[in-house]
Amino acid sequence: MTTIVQSTKAFETWMRTQLGSDLVEADLQKKYKKMKSGGFVFLRATYWRWAETIFDICPDLASAPQVLAIGDTHLENFGTWRDEEGRLVWGANDFDDAAVMPYALDLVRLATSAILARGATAPTPRAIAEAILGGYRRGLKTPSPVILERDYKWLRNDVILSNAERKEFWDKYRDLPPSAKPVPAPYLDVLRRSLPDEKLPFVAKPRTAGTGSLGRPRFIADVEWRGGPVLREVKALAQSAWSLRHNPSDTTIRTGVIASGRARSPDPRYQVVDKLLVRRLSPNSRKIEVEGDAQLLLSPAMLDLMGFEIANCHADDASRIPGILADLDKREVDWLRNSAKAAAVAIGMEQAEFAAKG
Structure with missing residues (x-):
């Protein structure tokens, strides 16, 4: 195996x-x-790197039934938006690395991120795994978008x-500030066509955001x-x-296929055009970050709902659900906890190596 560097x-x-x-070379240095x-x-x-190493860390995950999955799942891959009816919706909001893979990987990566992000008072790895799996099983049986207009008052608040x-x-x-160099025409064209009036004048501004997409x-x-x-906002895929x-x-x-699945109520302004993703940004269309919201994101109720939303994404092909449930039933009780703990240890070691040599 290659080193992390x-x-x-x-x-x-x-x-x-x-x-x-x-x-954007400067963003790589920030990354x-x-x-x-x-x-x-x-x-x-x-x-x-996760894609390169996860089957070496957890080889038993490779045999799990495959679905169109989120891929880069983690605590900060969830947020809010307005759907076609103007309703406030919560759910997964980053599908840049969506691909067909074993369903279990989305669950393990989410649990791993929670273990890595948790503080001294956060739930134990077992409690994290149990909350995620409980929500996931519930979501597979009754998939449904998480609409905040009437239900989920605790989350809406x-x-x-x-x-x-x-x-x-x-x-x-x-x-x-505006861009210091000309903005490529495809980005300008997608932005223009995404506006409520294509004749509105605007100056495209570069934005630095995210971590994996830097x-x-x-x-x-x-x-x-x-x-x-x-x-x-428009960004390259x-x-x-x-x-x-x-x-x-x-x-x-x-990206666009999984975002618009049958068990989700997507933002109509979230669109993939060729290899560009354009989306609406607003106080109601944003991700929820660990910094400032760690207590919320690591709460058992939120981890349960994240598991439920992963199921919403996996449930687009209803024919795959019985196979997933059967696979879950035959796995050992602590499989998710053990897999996430092993992945967290491996990631911690590579992070320390990169910090020392990168």
């Missing part, structure tokens, strides 16, 4: 072949700095931003329309790192 350099080289001159800061951030930043937080949100984007270009359009602000490792000839981008 060798693997990182190889993946960077591959990214250059995918993005060419669009690659590497984040990778040195701790295990949870390292996990978020290195999905390609936690995700709604205060007036001060909403102002901070809009100011953050309003204060971004290096991929992102641009926003910030406009005024009918009395208020409107934000759109590439072949899933899972497919790159396990089925290199499969270059299909499935």
Whole structure:
């Protein structure tokens, strides 16, 4: 097996072949700095490495039934948006690395991220695994979007931003400087067509965000329309790192397919155009981050709901559900806990190695 430093350099080289001159070199340095800061951030930043190593760490996962899965699942891969009816929805909101893989991997990666992110007072690895699996089983049996307009009052109260937080949100984007170099035409065209009025003038601004996607270009359009602000973001997509490792000839981008599955109520402004993802940004269309919301994200109720939402994503093909349930029934009681703990230990070791040598 290659070392983490060798693997990182190889993946960077591959990214250059995918993005060419669009690659944001400065963001790669930010990514590497984040990778040195701790295990949870390292996990978020290195999905390609997870794809390379997880079957060496947990070989028994390879035999699990395959589904179209999220791939890069972790605590911060969940957020809110407005659906076609204007309802506030919560769920998974990053599908950049969606691919066909064993269903168990989404569960193990989520549990691993929770173990790596938890503090001294957070749930034990067993409690984390039990909460995720409980929600997942419930979701497979009765898949349903998580609509916050009437139900889930406890979650709705936690995700709604205060007036001060909403102002901070809009100011953050309003204060971004314009691009210092010309923005490639495909990004401008996608942004323009995503606006409520394509004739609205805008200046595309580069944005640095995320962890695993650092290096991929992102641009926003910030406009005024009918009395208020409107934000759109476009970012580059590439072949899933899972497919790159396990089925290199499969270059299909499935981001839009999984996002619009039968058990989800997607944001109609979330669209894939060629190899670009354009989406709406707003105080109601955002991810929920560990910093500031760790207590919420690591609560048993939230971990249960994350497991439920993973099931919503996996349940798009109803014919696969009986096979998944049968596989769950034959696994040992602590399989998820044991797999996540093993993965967390391996990731901690690689993170320390990268911090020392990267």
